[in-house]
Structures are given as C-alpha cells and as structure tokens.
Amino acid sequence: MLLVGAGALVATGAIVGTTLLLSGALSTNATKQHFRVTHRVLDLGLEYSVRAAADDVPAPALGLPGMRARGAACYREHCVTCHGAPGVAPDSFALGMLPVPGNLAHSAAAHPPEWLYHVTRKGVRMTGMPAWEYRLSDQSLWSVVAFLEMLPVLDVDSYRALMATTVDASCESRVTLPLHTEGADVLLRQYACHSCHQIESVVGPRVYTGPPLIDWSKRAYIAGVLPNTEENLARWIMDPPAISPQTLMPDLGVPPEHARAMAVFLLTPR
C-alpha cells in the first residue's frame, strides 16, 4: 500500500515536472531572478560541496611578495573582467550575468584560502566560472589566492598602487593539462570540441556545426582531404587552416601532445 502510494507520488511528480518543462513556463531568460529560496539552496550546495572537497590541499605560504605580484597579474588578465576590483567595475557584459559573478573581496573575507583555491581551480557549474586548473599553473592558482587574501583590506588608492607596482609581473599559464590523472576526453571538453561536434563519451549538445565524430575510427578521411591516420589527425587538430585554408575549423592553439592524445582517443573504437 505504502509502495503504491510512493509510486503514485513519484509518477505525479514526473508528470508535473515534465509538463512544466514542456510548457515553457520555466524561464531560462537571464532577465528573470532566481527565487530567493533557489538562490539560498544553490549557495548552500556550493558551500558544502567546496568545503567537503577543499580540505585535501593545504595552502602554502601566501605572504611572499612575488606571489602577490603574480596573483595581481593573473587577476588583471583573467578575473577583473567578471569580478571587478576595489573601485573597478566588471565589464559591461558581466554585469548582466545570472548568477552575478561574486565580489571577491567578500569571498576572501568569508572563506579560507583553501576554499578560494578550490573554487578557482575547479570552477562552478552553470555559473560561467571555468575550472582554471586547465588554464593556469598551480603556482598561479595559489598566487591568485594570495592576491584575493589582500582584497578585503585594499582601498581604492592602495589597489591602484599595488596594480601599478606589479605591471611587470606576469601570470603563468598552464603548459600541459593533467593528462596522467584524467582521460583525453577532458581535453576534448577543455578545447570545447563538443561545441561543434557530436562526440561519443562526451556529453554535449546535439550540434551539427561540424560533422559528428561518432564512429570516427571507421572514417577514411579527415575534412575530406587527409587520410584518417593518427598522425594526420593530430596534425589537423593542431592547425586545420594550414591543411585546408578555407576550413571554418579554427586553430585552437593545441600543443602536439594534446593533439596526439585526442587523436588516439578519437581513433579508439568504443
């Protein structure tokens, strides 16, 4: 009896949910606010998810001037666009994002460095915050945290002064992705291959911009011009316009070891 009741409840829920979804009543417009409760629940989810994961990596010493300078360079290059800074507004487009990019002076005041490091490194789903571990070296990630730690105590003048004294500092980007710990499908996602191609084992939109790469190992030609070998595929991935000048597939700046790993992955039948 209880089982029947529970089953009926689940079925009703599924029908109501699907009806809502298909009716278009659930807006995906970025102009609509979340319900307050939705926002709180998502905030709590982020808080506890990061708290549970962040304990693993203890923070190094963050007070070194070189570290802060590098962090300032990274912040200027990658963060201020969306998050702003003391006395500095984010870029116009970022003001309209939903959820709004967090103010990091607040984040830094409210959370320990390990928390900041984790969010910066791993990103946050469905917020527009990418996982910076694929773009910045680990040294740079901690440098950003070192910089963030200073934000709550900077006023407009001291922020300006700090940025002026660090103009020569440079942010160190990551040169190799952590391939040994994760599969080549991570590469396909981090180069956003699935924004134009349908790929087995990469979850993405049902997109037809480029040809679907399903059963790629069986395909004889790449872009209709190159025999589909591992070496050719890696060459193609690295610089498509060099091989086929009019191709709409851009040069994504893929280094040889990444191209090779993706070629092997695509050519492995599954």
Place this chain on the structure above:
Amino acid sequence: MSKSISLRLTLGLLALGMVGCKEARTPGVVVVNGDPERGRREIARLQCGACHAVPGVRAARGSVGPPLEGFARRVYLAGKWPNQPRYLEPWLRDPPAMAPLTAMPALVSDEQSARDIAAYLYTLE
C-alpha cells in the same frame, strides 16, 4: 495564474504526448525545382553510399566521408561554406573545382540531378 501561463501548461500537457517527436525549428531549406524522390534514386544509382552513410538509401553505409544523417541541420558544407543550395549544388557537380584537395570526386553529371539530390539531402533531419 495568468491566462497565458495556463494556456502554456495545457500546451505542455499536450506536448507530453509527443515528447521527442519534433524539435521546434526544423530547417526549412527548399530546393526550387528539386525532386527529393528522384534525388534519392540518383544517390542510389551513383552509389554515394560507397562513401557516405545516407539514411533512406539502401546499402548506403560508407564511412569514407561523413555520415549524411541530419544533413538539413548541418551548418556547414565540407567544413568550408554555409550549407545552402547555392553552394551544395555546384559542390555536388564538381567538388574538386571548389576544394582542389578533396577526396570527393565529381560524379553528378547534370544540374537537375544535383538539384534533386540536394532536395533529398535537405529532407534529412
């Protein structure tokens, strides 16, 4: 609940019955004077299926070139041009004339065949 919301909910309930039937926007390319059925037969006769998997054409399961499933949804043709009849028809007539390095040979001998084949390909959603 506003009238439009309740209307939407009703439509949603109706839509429940047809989940997965049709997407909201179906690509609406119309090939003027093209006969899709003749095009389908031309594809079979010219053995396009030796290189391409073509839905609706028997034994067309080749994997030399890309599969033509969902062709009407493809944004680009041969990775180079917008997927429109004004590019597709000359492409079918003479691919190497448009892309000298392409592995695809010129097999379609007349304009009408190219038009019919294009008409068929744009039925593939």
